[in-house]
Amino acid sequence: MSRSRPEPGDWSSAAELAELQRTRLPGVIAQALNSPFYAARYRDRTPPRSAEDFAGIEITTKQDLRGQYPFGMLAVERERLATYHESSGTAGEPTASYYTDEDWADLAERFARKWVGIEPSDTFLVRTPYGLVITGHLAQAAGRLRGATVVPGDARSLATPLSRMVRVLKSLDVTLTWCNPTEITMLAAAAKAAGLRPDRDFPALRAMFTAAEPLSEVRRRRLSEIWGGIPVVEEYGSTETGTIAGQCPEGRLHLWADRAVFEVYDPATGELSPTGRGQMVVTPLHREAMPLLRYNLADEVEVSDEACPCGWVLPTVTVLGRAGTEHRVGGATVTQQRLEELVFSLPLSYEVMFWRAMAHRDVLRLELEAPDAVREQAVKELGAALDRELGVPHRVTGLPPGTLVPERALTAQRDILKARYLFAEGEDWDKAVMYF
Secondary structure (H helix, E strand, C coil), rough: CCCCCCHHHHHCHHHHHHHHHHHHHHHHHHHHHCCCCHHHHHHCCCCCCHHHHHCCCCCHHHEEEEEEECCCCCCEEEHHHEEECCCCCCCCCEEEEEEEHHHHHHHHHHHHCCCCCCCCEEEEEEECCCCCCCHHHHHHHHHCCCCCCCEECCCCCCCCCHHHHHHHHHHHCCCCCEEEEEEEEHHHHHHHHCCCCCCCCCCCEEEECCCCCCCHHHHHHHHHHHHCCCCCCEEEEEEEEEEEEEECCCCEEEEEEEEEEEEEEECCEEEEEEEEEEEEEEEEEECCCCCCCEEEEEEEEEEECCCEEECCCCCCCCCCCCCCEEECCCCECCCHHHHHHCCCCHHHHHCCCCCCECCCCCEEEEEEEHHHHHHHHHHHHHHHHHHHHCCCCCEEEECCCCCCHHHHHHHHCCCCCCCCCCCCCCCCCHHHCCCC
8 A cells, every 4th residue: 555654764864854843843833823722822922933933832731722622722614624532531621632634644644653564454453442532533544544444342332341352353353453551451351251362262363552551561571471472562642642652663662753843841940852751742743623832741751862773763752651650658669660560570370460559658558360379479479579679568469360350340241232111021121211
């Protein structure tokens, strides 16, 4: 299939990328000034116009987007919109995002930038939400762009429980999946609950695409092992921006610097720089409906321009999560990522997939599921790792499988999602009208 834009490996130097950004920025800025929000921001002062003016542009925050809900960021006529989306609203207030058909051409191409390519011969299970957020629609658009057969297994629909998705994976010979890392684990557990082995009974499956959670290398490797060694290919993005980084064959995340300008923001100093540790700031270069100038995703990241063995000249990013996720326990600092690395460093044979932890001031409580035969040893080894690596007071408890994730969550079938009004004697008519 022909490509309308370059692929990640087509760029020869950082200077070439920088020149591309300088060329695109004046048009990006001009388009942004068509929106009510940016027009008002520069109503009483000279607006930026050139790439040289970009350094003086202030940050756009998530609160700015919330304050402009729903169409204060719109830079085109409403008739030109192809789709409307909202973030999941984890902070209590949603942010709106909208795209034209031209925007979608860029979105789909960015998602399709996988070193494990999407091919017409693929059957692609999309196991992320479709409702309002962009993730399911993004994968569907990329799958269709590359000619794959798309299976819409919406992760938030009552009609697509885990047990049904396991059947679909096997019966349809699914070759690619798209879901978050926890869902990859849940699918594996559901397969086991159905009497199947994830590492053996899905021979058509050749890769699993994932995002939406910070993913340590240790956990990514464990997910791959659980599914028989197939690649687990990560990407990074948001509903507001679409995909902004993808994994190379060496396992590192590269920022799509030919599609957006990326900067690292230090909230302590207010400085922005192209590399270093801080919060991720993004300026998309191909955005008509909702241009964003220096949009702060507020994700804690570390960006580097060091050479990668894969040969891509695009900068690399390590996603550390949202700021404020560190916790003090005793005299030590605990993060989810570090705990994840220790939990999934336990031997694969211990079959540890689900765990949880609570950070108290004086002790870290951690619970994990493990089979009877290895539970005591798993607890012992994880406790030793916590002593050795973190030096944190802890209480580790082993639990039988099915405690943290009940078996019914893995095996349940849902009633048909259609309303009923007439019931026979003895049936439960409390379900009348409602969808179950």
